[in-house]
Structures are given as C-alpha cells and as structure tokens.
Amino acid sequence: MIANAGIVTFGSVLQVDPNAFQSIMDVNVVGVFHAVRAGLPSVLERRGYVLIVSSMAAYAAAPGMAPYNTAKAAVEHFANALRLEVGSRGVAVGSAHMAWVDTPMLRNSMSDLSAFRELVQRLPGQLGKITSVQECGAIFVEGIENVPAASTAHAG
Template sequence: MDLGLNGKTALVTGASRGIGLAIAETLAAEGVRVAGVARNITSELEKVSVAAISADLSTADGTRTAVAAALAELGGLDILINNVGGGDIELLGLAGVLETEDEQWRNLFDLNLFGVVSTTRAALPSLIERRGAIINVSSINAHAPATGPVGYSEAKAALTSFSKRLSEELGPKGVRVNTVSPGVTGTDIWRGERNLGATLAAVSGVGHAEFLTALPGQFGIASGRISEAAEIAALVTFLASGLAGNIVGADLVIDGGTLKSA
C-alpha cells in the first residue's frame, strides 16, 4: 500500500530509541525526510534521519532550538510526531502520592506535557502552511491512572486532552491532530535490566524474565502478548498519511485489549 508520504518531511521527538526510533525508521522507509530529536543521539537515529538533533525538550529553549534546527534542515514541516515522554518513570516504580515529591510531578509534566506544547507551538506556522499532521504519543495510563507512576499518568491524560483541543482548533485550518495511546510495549522500559519492568519484577519477588512472561495475563491483555514498537510506528505512520485524511481528534489505543471500557 502506497501511503503517499514519499518526499514529505517530519520532526520526530524522543527518536533515539524505542517507539520514537521505530517511528523514525518507518517514516524513513516510506520516503519521509526525518529530523529526529533526542537528548542523546544514537547511531541508529543517525542512520535514519537527515538531521539528528540533540535537545532537552523538557525546556522551552530546547524545544525552540530543536524546531528551528529541523526547519533549517528540512525547509518546512509536513508531519510532527510528539513522541518524547517518560522521564524518570523508568526507575521510579509505583510510590504513592504521599511518597512522591513535588519535583517529580514538575519534571514529568515538563517533559510529557509542556515540552509537547512548546514544540507544537514552535512548529505550527509551518504545519499550518503545509496543512500537515500532528500525532501525539500518549499512553493508556491516561485512561487508567492508578496503574502508572504518580505524575506520569496525569501528564499523559493532560496530553490527550491537549490533543483534542488542538484537533478542534486546527482541523478547520487543514491540520489533522490525533493521539496514539500504546499499552505495554516491548522497549527497554520493560525489557531493560535496570528499568521499570525489572523494578516491578523485583517488587513482585520474581525474576525479570518470569515477570515478562506472566505480564500479559496479569494485565489482562486479551491478545496474550505485549505490543512491539514497530506496531506502534505503523499506526503512527498511517495516521500521518493522506489515507487517514478524515481521522481527526481520535485517540487510538493500541494495547492488545488491555483497556476494558467501551
């Protein structure tokens, strides 16, 4: 299937690994000229992007610098993928509200919400001119906050709401805005030996491999397996294409059937 993306331009944030890298790779395979942004540039990102940009997107200065660099390299933006997110949740575990410091709340909102707002505002003039597309990567934690680290779930819920606001404001201007909300995905966050999955396994008193094997059953994942980054990337790439031309303001969940609400 030809998605009609060849020759388009895209800015992908949080693009050095995991879902962001998979998105950058999938877009590039469709002929998109990708500018990838991350704090730490990896060799994998350098291979698939025409510009690998190092920036801290939890700061307003970082977002403006990243967008300016992308525009200088690409000449304009057709697609913005706000994938950056997470933060220290990879090491936090599941402390309660009383045990969670204000600083954690601020850090998680700075990265998962305010960084997206700033990046989007900086990129909007070009996206409006080109009648482009924005896809914000949220999380099923936006719909089930008690299952995620304090502050992260709430920031993702705010991001999902921001996406809906954007879609209604920008839809009449020809810019499509949608949200993709993954469930558990097979990235380093879950499979890495020092990240969230390993932390939760230790809390549960089981080995990491045993925890990952049992995870689909424990989380009620109807498909019986977690998602892979390439699957998230395929959905994002479709949403960025003209074939999704009348999908506006949607929050598309890809979680193997974890969420049970209608």
C-alpha cells in the first residue's frame, strides 16, 4: 500500500495561523496514520509492503515552511516506528523522500511566491530538479517491485 497526503502553507512561524498549522498536521500526518491503519490488516495478512510518502523536507527544512517540514518529519518517524512494529510479522515498510514533484501544489506555490520559485531554481543538480508525477510514479513502482521479500528473524 502507498500512504500519501500533502498540503502546504507558507509563512514564518509568527505568520502562520495556528488553525492552518493544525490543518496541515491533520491532513499530512493524521491522514497518513488513518490510511495505514485502515489498510494494515490486509497488508499483514499478505505479508506485504507499506510505502509512506514523506519528503526531502523531513531532512532539509526550508524557511517559511515550518508546518510542512514538521509534518513530513513526523511521517518519516511514523514509518520508522511502523517498520519496527510490523517487520517481525513479515511486512516491509519504506519511506519515500522526493524533492519537487510537478503537482498543482508545487505549481501554485511557485507562481504565488517568487522567493520560493527562486529557491527551487537555484538549488544545484538533482536538488533543483522538478520531477513529473508520471516519473515519480514509475520510481515508486520500480522501488516497490524491487523490495526483497520481508524476512523474519527470531531470537534464540
């Protein structure tokens, strides 16, 4: 299963409306939790795979994006905890950390915020590359197809 959710707001910590911060947590973190929780019984039964979509923002915070950065770091840690919980039951858990995917969210952000657009355009190499949704999907499929079968190790 793939669990993905993402909305964003921009502004300094002092500028962001607390309700907007809460909405981002509700969608980006709680939404992923509910998706995984709903699908997990089937994944456990099949000894399957869960891919949780985070973001490079989990590792490299950007100014003016504290709510999004926080949410994606939380999703990364959720994946880490889930991996520890279900790995011994034959379920593999991965997390994806894309940079810039050509979605309406990215296009709107770049058109509305010139400083954000300039930031993305100035990033070197792959960090500044905008990936199409199709290419991102193909990368996900390739990664999922190449996940080794989960193995169970029992102590003594």
